[in-house]
Amino acid sequence: QVQLIETGGGLVQVGGSLNLSCATSGRDFSSYTMAWFRQAPGRERESVSAIRWNGRTTYYTDSVKGRFTISRDNAKNTLYLRMDFLLPEDTAVYYCAADTTRPYANSWSSDYNYWGQGTQVTVSS
Numbered sequence: 001q002v003q004l005i006e007t008g009g010g011l012v013q014v015g016g017s018l019n020l021s022c023a024t025s026g027r028d029f030s031s032y033t034m035a036w037f038r039q040a041p042g043r044e045r046e047s048v049s050a051i052r053w054n055g056r057t058t059y060y061t062d063s064v065k066g067r068f069t070i071s072r073d074n075a076k077n078t079l080y081l082r083m084d085f086l087l088p089e090d091t092a093v094y095y096c097a098a099d100t101t102r103p104y105a106n107s108w109s110s111d112y113n114y115w116g117q118g119t120q121v122t123v124s125s
Contacts, residue, residue, distance in 0.1 A: 001025075002024060002025055002026035002098055002100055002114040003024070003025040003026075003114075004022050004023070004024050004025075004096050004097070004098060004114055004115065004116035005022065005023045005024075005116060005117070006020060006021065006022050006094065006095065006096050006116045006117065006118060006119040007020070007021050007022075007023070007119060008020040008021050008119060009094060009119030009120045009121045010120075010121070010122070011122045011124060012086055012121075012122070012123055012124070013123070013124055013125075014086065014087060014088060014123055014124070014125050015085055015086065016086050016123070017082070017083060017084045017085075017086065018083045018086065018121060019080065019081070019082050019083070020036070020080065020081040020082075020083065020094055020096075020119060020121075021078055021079070021080055022034070022036075022078065022079040022080070022081075022096030022116055023077065023078050024077045024078065024079065024096075024098060025077070026077070026098065026100060026114075028100070028103065029074060029077040029098075030053060030054075030074035031053050031100075031103035031104050032053060032098045032099060032100050032103070033050065033051070033052055033053060033098070033099040033102065033105050033108070033109045033112075034050065034051050034072060034079045034096065034097070034098055034099075035047060035048075035049065035050035035051070035096070035097045035098075035099075035109070035112060036048040036049045036050070036070065036079075036081045036094060036095070036096055036097075037094070037095045037096075037097055038090075038092035038093065038094045038095070038121075039092055039093050039095070039118075040089075040091060040092040040093075043092075045095075046061065047059075047061060048060070048061055048064055048068065048081070048094070049061070049064065049068055049070040049081060050070070050108060050109070051070045051071070051072055051079070052105065052106070053074075053103070053104050053105065055071065055072050055074070058070050059108060063089070064083075064090075067083065067084050067085045067086075068081060068082065068083050068084070069081070069082040069084075070082075079096050081094070081096075083121070086121075086123045087123060088123050088124070088125050089123075090121060090123050091121060091122050091123050092121060093118040093119065093120050093121075094118065094119050094120075094121050095115055095116050095117075095118045096115070096116045097112035097114065097115050097116070098112060098113070098114040098115075099111065099112045099113060100113055100114060101113055
């Protein structure tokens with residue numbers, strides 16, 4: 001069983017920054033593909049960013065490229081999302097997710113089997 005706990009959400013003004021963290025309990029964290037998703041009210045959940053097990057390959061959805069940075073510390077079993085130049089449309093609940101089914105994968109996951117409880121990010125104008 002893997003537990004993921006997100007922290008770092010909050011209220012920020014347009015143009016501000018936030019750092020999200022996702023602490024993971026799995027002992028094989030260094031082998032997992034990890035990702036951040038978000039869901040705004042009335043909208044479907046969307047993939048924001050993902051990172052492969054070694055941290056060398058990352059993915060960003062177009063709307064956050066150049067503003068968000070995903071990273072991981074495998075020694076601390078923690079995933080991060082640095083969010084800069086935040087916009088009102090970034091307002092959502094942010095979730096971290098883990099794919100533990102394909103250790104050391106070199107392709108992107110189509111499904112994540114563990115999810116955190118989410119942390120609210122609100123960007124005010």
